[in-house]
Amino acid sequence: MKKATILFMFALLATVSVSAQKYITKNGYIRFFSSTPVEDIEAHNRQVNSALDQKNGDFVFKVLMKSFQFEKALMQEHFNENYVESDKFPNATFSGKVKNIGEIDFTRNGVYQTTVEGDLTIKGITKKVTEKGTFEVKDGKVIGKSTFNILLADYGIKIPNTVASNISKTIQIDVEVNLEKLAK
Amino acid sequence: MKRKILTAGAVLAGLGLIAGIFVYFFLFNKPHTDYSKAEADFEMKAVAVFEEFRTNPELASGKYNGKVLSLTGELTAVEQPDSLTIAVFSYEEGMFGSEGVRFTMLPEYAGSVIAVAPGSTLTLKGLCTGYNETDVIMEHCSVVK
Structure with missing residues (x-):
């Protein structure tokens, strides 16, 4: 009994220690933007789950494809039904590391330039990506921001010829996550 | 001629x-669908939907994603990140804190949930967009009762 209690205390201490190093949000923001001479198309998603481990730099986010909001209902329908097939592939994920996590001083307010490297999965296709971004430490919170481009063809997203002039082959992705220390 | x-x-x-x-x-x-006026495809307890997603996410996704759900449960909290108002029904404590069902309210219904005390029973209706391994996400939500 005594041994079990000691083991439980060790497990509890380990959990507290690990969770104190994690920053999370359930309301991260991702926007994608396509620009062509014919029209600009953008969509917004404010339901992004994201977590950053301060100790080892692990950084993940998960996006529900059906949570993207478009200005036009028809665009949203085409996006879900034809382009990303969100019934078949409901999530997009990123799982990687902040390569220079050691350069971020989580105890001091400031903006830190970072490089994030990992696996981006969209429509069931995973590609290695390395992108620049910033992490701003502000009053105990961490605001992560990055803007990068993806090629639709890399993720098996085919645009029909009839609307090929309306949708860019390269899409700009903006990510902003306001991470808070996981309280436990 | x-x-x-x-x-x-x-x-x-x-x-x-x-x-x-x-x-x-x-x-x-x-126009976008007005989900406050849409008929619910499923009317059930929120905890039942959460359990279905948690135990078999693939099966539950096929059943509920993109459907209008009217869910009844106990309000745990109301969060207001940025311009959103999110009603939360929590059922578990996981690695990312509390887990359950999260309802993003339509602006015209935000005040209705803010006014409700945590612990009260509510029925909320909206579009289910899926499960992100911690929560079932509901969008464009309105208060049924």
């Missing part, structure tokens, strides 16, 4: 114009 051809041409042009207007307003520019 020439007059008949001109008349037929004018009629065809008119029909084409009407078709164009129809396509522009009712297809290309059709």
Whole structure:
């Protein structure tokens, strides 16, 4: 009994220690933007789950494809039904590391330039990506921001010829996550 | 004869114009669905939906994603990140804190949930967009009762 209690205390201490190093949000923001001479198309998603481990730099986010909001209902329908097939592939994920996590001083307010490297999965296709971004430490919170481009063809997203002039082959992705220390 | 051809041409042009207007307003520019007025595909307890997603996410996704759900449960909290108002029904404590069902309220219903005390029983209706391994996400939500 005594041994079990000691083991439980060790497990509890380990959990507290690990969770104190994690920053999370359930309301991260991702926007994608396509620009062509014919029209600009953008969509917004404010339901992004994201977590950053301060100790080892692990950084993940998960996006529900059906949570993207478009200005036009028809665009949203085409996006879900034809382009990303969100019934078949409901999530997009990123799982990687902040390569220079050691350069971020989580105890001091400031903006830190970072490089994030990992696996981006969209429509069931995973590609290695390395992108620049910033992490701003502000009053105990961490605001992560990055803007990068993806090629639709890399993720098996085919645009029909009839609307090929309306949708860019390269899409700009903006990510902003306001991470808070996981309280436990 | 020439007059008949001109008349037929004018009629065809008119029909084409009407078709164009129809396509522009009712297809290309059709409005987003008003989920507060939509009929629910499923009416059930929120905890039951959460359990289905948690135990078999693939099966539950096929059943509920993109469907209108009317879910009843106990309000745990109301969060207001940025411009959103999110009603939360929590059922578990996981690696990312509390887990359950998260309802993003339509702006006109935000005040209704803010006014409700945590612990109260609510029925909220909206579009289920899926499960992100911690929570079931509901969008465009309104208060049923």
